[in-house]
Amino acid sequence: MTKAPYLKIFRSAPDQLQRVVPRCQALSRRTKLQCGAASAKGKRVCKWHGGLSTGPKTAQGRQRCAEAKTIHGNETRAIRARRSTLVRELRVLAEIGETIGLFPKKRV
């Protein structure tokens, strides 16, 4: 299966001006292929795939959306922060190990 071009020329009638716009990035649930429609202005998906949506407005709605968009929970802000702290600690330990000569020098 070849990947469709990202940009596509759309025109609704032959006498109308051509518009080069990004193609909708949504995948069809039925055919499992990329949607062929033009994406909505300033959006990555077409009007049928949520391009006209303005998103949640209220704080309650944004919270509900954030909870609903949790796909697997393997990557959360807390886990990322913990990993970042651990990597920082590891770097400090590696520097200490380098200074006291814990690691043998690499041969070139």
Ligand SMILES: [Zn+2]
């Ligand atoms: Zn679409």
